[in-house]
Amino acid sequence: MDGHEELAAEFEARRGRLRAIAYRMLGSAGDAEDAVQEAWLRLSRAGGAGVGNLGAWLTTVVSRICLDMLRARRELPYGEEPPERAVAAGDGPEEEAVLADSVGLALLVVLERLSPAERVAFVLHDLFAVPFERIAAITDRSLPAAKKLASRARHKVRGTSALPAAELDRHRGVVEAFLAAARGGDLGALLDVLAPDVVRRADPAVLPPGMATELRGARAVAEGTVLLRRRARFAVPALVDGRVGLVVAPRGRLLYVLRVSVEGDRVAAYEVVADPARLRGLELAVLDAPASPSVP
Template sequence: MTVKPHDFLAVEFESHRPHLKAVAYRMLGSLTEAEDAVQEAWLRLARSNADDIDNLEGWLTTVVGRVCLDMLRSRKVRREDPLEDRLPDPVVSRDDASDAGDPEQQALLADSVGLALLVVLESLTPAERLAFVLHDMFGLPFEEIAPIVDRTPATAKKLASRARQRVRGAAPSPDPDLADQRRVVDAFMAAARGGDFDALLAVLDPDVVLRVDGGTLAGGMKIVRGAAAVAGGASTFHRTTAVVGHPALINGVAGLIITSDGQPISVMSFTIADGKIATIDILSDLDRLSGLDLADVIG
């Protein structure tokens, strides 16, 4: 038997990295932790006999799933603040340019995995999340998912089904046309800058949900529900004249980067469903914003 050279194995692994990071990002909602999970998968591959692996992508996907499951369970054991008390990490790109040349960016943004969907995924149990992500998003059969969660295939199928019901009920599917999304966002910003309460109501879904994550120093994530409450807060925006909104794509949907004196102070993501704003997710935690590469977008 000829053992694959380490350098050849590394090249093969890199070809699967975008897919693996996409799996880990959907599982963890954190870009940094997703990188850690992918790196752990590489370490396990390097220690294994790769010549015994028939389907390398399937093997690596399973390993990343196990690593992510352990990381999610570890959060609960350490009794950290649950990630649903903060917004997941956004993936930010320019509004006027595609990332067709970047396989990793393409994989991260596939399937319209917006912040609103990731927030719902955070509310699932680790086993439900793994079953849903691996089966519904990446097509892994339940026979391969079952050993990861120490369940039978039938039970793994039930886990995914429960997760699917929660996702369908809580995460609206965004309208597919980006130009239409941008028109609604522009209308929202124009109404907010003008302090026009009625115009704000016209673009908001009656059951709109606004989530604002200012970080722990700002008291964590705050949630506002209902068009009247969201419009009431947004209509005071016109009093703030020193801020600028820069169009951007946030997780592949229309959004904004808000700056003050040229410095980012928030990232805003909008879910537009049936021509109305169904969710608004705002990350204004300055520590987390400093870790995002926003210069190219606002430049």
């Protein structure tokens, strides 16, 4: 095995971790693969010259590439996505859905709202235990500033509950029961979890033509929910303005949010928010703070 083959083998041994880092930063399996491939091209051109700790070097390079991509993405007008890359074999919607589920769709949605530097600092430190000294170098910040980036991001990710912990857990149970019934198209289960006088309001953009933007009564709301059950598979619980709600985010891209009102053990009302201006005004956070895994 020559030097180039050895370098390629060492890179491949680290590809999975690099791709995981890039995916959490970028929220797209395709973009993550592009970032990792660019890191390989840079390593290959350098031939490994001057690289001491290969793992640290690759983490730094991939993070800087992701930071540049996030900054470029921020320069696009709101709601405009960069051109879609060609989907490579093994990199289709199914694989991305699996990745999104492992990361947590709610976390991906919240990460999208961080500044590029906040996102990089949070992902590297809180999810991959990268030391702040390296994060400071990657983000071109001082050590205290790098720590502040991660702290600010952590606060945004975790959010602030408007409810006591026990009540929040109870509301979460009700919302999860509603979601399970919606996913299954189970009319009976929906009627059990909806209050008799429940109200559902929705922005017109999320509804089929001719569907009323407001429904009243458990039967009408349950039937309307069943009609839209296909979208429920992309929904996950999240903290919405301090209360338990749902975010609907196929492949990690936010489409709309359900603001849910719970009274007792039933859903008293829910509102489907899809208007971009209204979505921007919502405070979204994960219900469970992500753990910090050890670095392999």
